Amino acid sequence: MTFIRLIAQEIAQVIRDRYNIAPEPLKIGTPPNAALGDMAVECFPLAKQLKTAPTVIAAELATHMAASTPPPAGEDRLIEKATAAGPYLNLTLNTRAYFDYTCRRLFTAPPFALDPDAPPPPRVMVEYLSPNTNKPLHLGHLRNGALGMAVANLQTAAGARVTKANLINDRGVHICKSMLAWQRWGKGETPDSRGVKGDAFVGDWYVRFSREAEKDPSLEDGAQAMLRRWEEGDAETRDTWQMMNRWVYAGFAETYAKLGLTFDAVYYESDTYTLGKQMVEDGLARNVFIRDENGNIVFTLPQDRFGLDEKGAPKRITVLRPDGTSLYVTQDIGTTVKKVTEHRLDRCIFVVGSEQQFHFHCLFAILEALGYAWARSCHHLSYGMVYLPEGKMKSREGKVVDADDLVARMTELASEEIRSRDTEAQLSDAEVSERAAKIGTGAIKFYLLRVKPTQDIHFDPKESISFDGFTGPYCQYAYARICGIVLKAREMGVDEAKADHTTLGNDEERLLAGQLVRFPETVRKAAAEHNPSLVATFLFDTAKLFNQFYNRHSVIRADSAACQNDRLSLTAATARVLKKGLHLLNIETLERM
RNA sequence: GCCCCCGUAGCUCAGUGGAUAGAGCAAUGGAUUCCUAAUCCAUGUGCCGCAGGUCCGAUUCCUGCCGGGGGCACCA
Numbered sequence: 001m002t003f004i005r006l007i008a009q010e011i012a013q014v015i016r017d018r019y020n021i022a023p024e025p026l027k028i029g030t031p032p033n034a035a036l037g038d039m040a041v042e043c044f045p046l047a048k049q050l051k052t053a054p055t056v057i058a059a060e061l062a063t064h065m066a067a068s069t070p071p072p073a074g075e076d077r078l079i080e081k082a083t084a085a086g087p088y089l090n091l092t093l094n095t096r097a098y099f100d101y102t103c104r105r106l107f108t109a110p111p112f113a114l115d116p117d118a119p120p121p122p123r124v125m126v127e128y129l130s131p132n133t134n135k136p137l138h139l140g141h142l143r144n145g146a147l148g149m150a151v152a153n154l155q156t157a158a159g160a161r162v163t164k165a166n167l168i169n170d171r172g173v174h175i176c177k178s179m180l181a182w183q184r185w186g187k188g189e190t191p192d193s194r195g196v197k198g199d200a201f202v203g204d205w206y207v208r209f210s211r212e213a214e215k216d217p218s219l220e221d222g223a224q225a226m227l228r229r230w231e232e233g234d235a236e237t238r239d240t241w242q243m244m245n246r247w248v249y250a251g252f253a254e255t256y257a258k259l260g261l262t263f264d265a266v267y268y269e270s271d272t273y274t275l276g277k278q279m280v281e282d283g284l285a286r287n288v289f290i291r292d293e294n295g296n297i298v299f300t301l302p303q304d305r306f307g308l309d310e311k312g313a314p315k316r317i318t319v320l321r322p323d324g325t326s327l328y329v330t331q332d333i334g335t336t337v338k339k340v341t342e343h344r345l346d347r348c349i350f351v352v353g354s355e356q357q358f359h360f361h362c363l364f365a366i367l368e369a370l371g372y373a374w375a376r377s378c379h380h381l382s383y384g385m386v387y388l389p390e391g392k393m394k395s396r397e398g399k400v401v402d403a404d405d406l407v408a409r410m411t412e413l414a415s416e417e418i419r420s421r422d423t424e425a426q427l428s429d430a431e432v433s434e435r436a437a438k439i440g441t442g443a444i445k446f447y448l449l450r451v452k453p454t455q456d457i458h459f460d461p462k463e464s465i466s467f468d469g470f471t472g473p474y475c476q477y478a479y480a481r482i483c484g485i486v487l488k489a490r491e492m493g494v495d496e497a498k499a500d501h502t503t504l505g506n507d508e509e510r511l512l513a514g515q516l517v518r519f520p521e522t523v524r525k526a527a528a529e530h531n532p533s534l535v536a537t538f539l540f541d542t543a544k545l546f547n548q549f550y551n552r553h554s555v556i557r558a559d560s561a562a563c564q565n566d567r568l569s570l571t572a573a574t575a576r577v578l579k580k581g582l583h584l585l586n587i588e589t590l591e592r593m
Numbered sequence: 594g595c596c597c598c599c600g601u602a603g604c605u606c607a608g609u610g611g612a613u614a615g616a617g618c619a620a621u622g623g624a625u626u627c628c629u630a631a632u633c634c635a636u637g638u639g640c641c642g643c644a645g646g647u648c649c650g651a652u653u654c655c656u657g658c659c660g661g662g663g664g665c666a667c668c669a
Binding site for chain 1: 594595596597598599605606607608609610611612613616617618624627628629630631632633634649650661662663664665666667668669
């Protein structure tokens, strides 16, 4: 049971005592300043329920609590004092119970510890990244990857059994373009012979194709012809395709490793693109689909959710062409059913940009019409675009922020920063690059996750990404600083296991505890809403509250041994929260910075 | 035309049906004999896009409008 729920429970009991009603779920907030108390109960919902002014209720509850019999000696009540302030009931918590919970029990309840009574965990697939194999990853993929990993981690924390999937778009005319350009102008070069990453190598040929095709439009026909040869299984075409894809995968693997992107299942569109046709045929036989006047098999979109078209007729989408060739949605029908069946999924989360919202609305409506009950728990995690100052990124023109370049640049910046404070040059090159990698990628991931997914991001490469303020490194730094304190304090014999938390209670300590105690609810909410930015802002606030505490109070130089132990205990609890939270965002922690 | 997202401080963004709407950046000044100054403290600005409606109370919910972005299948 989380701390906030314990508080709510205690208040609910008081309300039952006083009014003989079962209150609606209570909202526990924080008073505007620490002097008022640790937590606040809003009495507005009760006012509605009891048909009494909220100010009267707050006052009556405060009086009732003051008059009630204290618990037996040696047993702590959570709420020590309750004061009415207008429509609010402000609570001052029992110091010992408050900090004991914060420091000792925060991770003993869901979402961090399994509830023995919980039903079996749902099986959830998070599908993310979904790169094309004709070019390297760019900033948009970084946002997708950061979101996918964080959402998967949050689902796991919330008790799900998660499978992370990557559906690689390894076929199609865009890949043929890279192949064609390489065949025509590549002179047998390879990534090795040119000394570049395989994905960058293939991407260069894609850009080259686009440039050449502007001068010579017949190249487009050449790419189409190559796609036909690919579909016919032409050996030479397939060989080239496999070789170039292998180069790309080798490049991707390096990028994944740098960013900590991992997958439990990989699907290739070359395997799945013919799926779904049979399901469409079956659906046609069951009248889920109809054949239109042009011979297309079409699906009529439910009017209640999709409205009507400009002519006032129900909207339709084609799910299979007259010649039996499939479409985007055809293969997604097949692929989704395959994934759900293979992994016995209860839910599917698709991390894909907002420009594909219509597609997923259609896909889910079709799956539902086909009779799949799980279709209702499919979710398209739609996120906003990443813009550059000059507008939308365009791979064709090479107008993108390359993922590897950005990682390299941020890592280099971090590295300079580390060296500038390593004045005695004691750090080895290996140590510097290890720290720089964690800080550089941490900055990027935090930057991409700190805004809610629906928000577009305007990325300014000139300003780049900062290490100060609302950033990943700020949170990492607070953690590293704590590690320094813990190390030093332990050397001095300070022992948080001996803490009884009775010496704590100044404003900074209370505010910090009030923050830490809300971590489980924050994680739960972030998981439920698929919104990692809630965790990012929470971590920043936590680090900030810690820094404020740090600035005014010393652990090592505390007045008494008891206080040293208590403060070390609170400090260590903060470290656990920061570490867990950063890991949820797939950001690494460092013990020294 | 229809659908989705966004509109809050100079900039980038949080936020909530309820206490005085907050952070970061940028600017200015200050703090280190002391646990890491990638830190902390102080100083300012807001018709919360506009107009209605619901409500005891709306920046938050509803409707309409304005502005920006994305999408509207037979490309993926």
